[in-house]
Amino acid sequence: MKGGDRMSREIIxxxxxxxxxxxxxxxxxxxxxTKYYRTVKRDWIYRMQVSTSVLLFWDAMTNLFRGRPDLLGFWMVRISNFLNFFLVELTLLFFHYYICAMLLTPEENAALKRVKVVRALCCVGLALVVVSQFTGLYYTFDASNVYHRSAGYPISMIVPVxxxxxxxxxxxxxxxxISRGMFLAxxxxxxxxxxxxxxxxxxxGLALVDLAIGVAMVLMFLVSIKEQNEAMLRLETSRAQIAEKLEIATVLNRCVEKLSTGGRDLDKATNELLGVISDYFAADRSYIFELDRERNVIVNTHEAVREGVSEEKDNLQEVPLEAVAEWIEAFxxxxxxxxxxxxxxxxxxxxxxxxPQNIHSLLAVPLLRDHVVTGFLGVDNPKEHVxxxxxxxxxxxxxTNSLEQKKTQERLYKFCYIDMLTGLSNRNRYMENLSGWEKGTLREIGGIYMDLNGLKxxxxxxxHEAGDALIRRTADALNEVFPGEGYRIGGDEFVVLRCPIGQEDFADKVHQLREALVRHGVDAAIGSFWQPLVEDLPAFLREADDRMYREKERQKRSARPSV
Structure with a gap:
């Protein structure tokens, strides 16, 4: 190669x-x-940039002083080559820490074996560079201060690779x-x-490795700046929304105040809350609907209307759930x-x-309990914040919390429906269910009255512990045959009602119950009755009760042991 070409190449x-x-x-x-980039990741990219800057500078010095036979050339060539090899390894170590800070959690950082291996390799590489200064492992210099590779030079490539x-x-x-841009960089x-x-x-001849590292540093810097600018833009956007959020927060405080000062009258507090919401949206109507998934309907439980707007709550008590299926999907x-x-x-x-309610537009959000839609809160014809x-x-x-609190109050008011000894429904549940059943005609109903013998x-x-155990065994027998359908209505009295059930099926169930009682070591009098159509439920139950007493009398006359 001509001397002029070589000189031009070295200058470039x-x-x-x-x-x-x-x-x-x-x-x-x-x-x-920068004050917007204060993270562990920032510390490592800062170290990488410093290390690369020093690396490229001393690589340039290597070109400038190569072949100079004077004392300055002697030292500059040796110092610059040492720093070139050493800083390549050091920059790689900084890069490793950078991607670990960017990609891994502290737990992953401490647990991954690859992380430990890379750090060990970088430390070995740094040590070998130092050793090579005394042994000529990687390179040597001739009398003219010209660099020559040694037989161990490939090691300097293998370790970082x-x-x-x-x-x-x-x-x-x-x-x-990480983002696609950062991944590529x-x-x-x-x-x-x-x-x-x-x-x-x-x-x-050309410092290709060092130049490649420099290009990579430029790319990482540019991508970091881009991502930082995007973060700043998001911050500015969020600041622009603060004023609106302050208004919402003020209204929200009023809403929470209405609910928190409602005391026992949660219905009144909820209606006042809806009034605040209507004012915020300048809406004709605000409302709460609750879902009844068992009956597949929605029920309007609360409503607030603007003056001059008709109330529609009473007209929206049994709306088919399919009417708002699209709403539920959107929620x-x-x-x-x-x-x-x-x-x-x-x-x-x-x-x-x-x-028919003169609704032209509406806005609604779901009421959620354990991530399940239980109802919705909405406004009709909003004119502001549309x-x-x-x-x-x-x-x-x-x-949602207020509605749950209201339901809790109702549950406490109705008392407890579960018998604590047996887990069966108690007399309160029995009487409430009876009041519901009495409202209509029942078809194919079977009833059982059962009384324990010898409990006293x-x-x-x-x-009494033995007596309690006897009662629990009775409940176990009932649950085997009529799971979830038994009631304990007194100390030793139990009732079962099933509707609908065929006559033969009911008779078979009664027989199974008697066998279950025997298996559980329980002696009881059973009165069972089945009718295809019952319009007078109390009379039906009296007949079952009478049959139970007639069986108890027969058992007494037979003089069999009861326990």
Whole structure:
């Protein structure tokens, strides 16, 4: 190669290296002074940029002082080559810590074996560079201060290549945790130097590896700036929303105040809350619907209307659930349902329900319990904050909690429906169910009255614990044959009602009950009665009760032991 061409190449090489060094120095200065990037990741990319800047600078010095026979050339060539090899390993170590901070949790960082191996390899590489200064393991210099590779030079390539391959496996495995741009930028630090190494193994002259590292640092800097700018944009956008959120917070506080000061009259407090919501949206009507999935209907439980708007609560007590099926799907998918124009639903069931109420648009959000839709909170014909469900979504938890609190009050008012000794339904549940059954005609109903024999004798002779055990065994026998259908209505009295059930099936069940009682060591009198049609339920139950007493009399006359 001609001397002039060689000189031109070295000048170009040095200029590129110095420009790269300057860029990395400026980048490191940026990461050092910025106040919006204070993270562990920032610390490691800052160290990488500093290390790369120094690496590129001393690589340029290698070109400038190569072949100078004077004392300055002697020291500069040796110092610059040492730093070139040493800083390549050090920058790789910093890169490893950078991707670990970016990709891994502290627990993963401490547990992964690959992490430990890469750090060990980098430390070994740094140590070998130091050793090579005294042994000529990687390179030597001739009398003219010209660098020559030694037989151990491939080791200086193999150690970082293995470490980079392991880092590459981490990057690929956890790539979903970073953006596509950052994945490509960090990946360039692995790919570009590897390409340069493959070329430089057989040909050297240009500092291809160091230049590749510099290019990768530029890419990582640019992507980091881009992501930081995007984060700043999101921050500015959120600031623009603060004023609106402050207004929502003020209204939300009023809503919570209404509910928290409601005391025992939660219905009144909830209606006042709906009034606040109506004022916020300038809506004609605000309301709460609850879902009854057993009957597949929705029920309007609370409502507040603007002056001059008709109340519709009483007209919306049994709306088919299918009418709002689209709403439920939207609640589960998006957390909100917005209907800007009812005319879009013309010809559908929901149109027939809403049109008579003079509803043109509406906005609703779900009421959730354990992530399941239990109802919804909505407004009709909103004129302000149209389509913005932020307030409704914010208040839905408090509304749901208030409704649950109301139900708890009702449950406490009705007392407890479960018999604590047996787990069967108690007399309160029995009487409430009777009041519901008496409202209609019952078809194919079977009833059982059952009374234990010898409970008093058992208590007197063996103690009340033995008597309680006898009662529990009776309940176990009932649950075997009539699971969930038995009632304990007194100390030793039990009732079963099943509707509908065929006559033969009922007789078979009674027979199974008698066998179950025998298996559980229980002696009882049973009165069973079945009718195809019952219009007078009390008379039906009296007949079952009378049959039980007649059986008890027969058992007494037979003088058999009762326990």
């Amino acid at each position: 090489n040095s200029v590129l290296l110095l420009w790269g060094s300057l860029f990395c120095a400026v980048s490191s200065l940026y990461f050092w002074i 293995v470490a980079m391959a392991l880092d590459g496996s981490l990057l690929l495995q956890y790539r979903a945790r 960090t990946g360039s630090y692995l790919v570009l130097p590897l390409l340069a190494i493959s070329i430089q193994i057989v040909h050297y 589960e998918r998006e957390g909100v349902y917005f209907l800007p124009d009812l005319e879009q639903k013309k010809g559908q069931l929901i149109y027939d329900v809403l049109a 389509g913005d469900a932020t307030l409704l979504s914010s208040i839905q938890f408090f509304v 004798h058992c208590n007197d002779r063996f103690g």
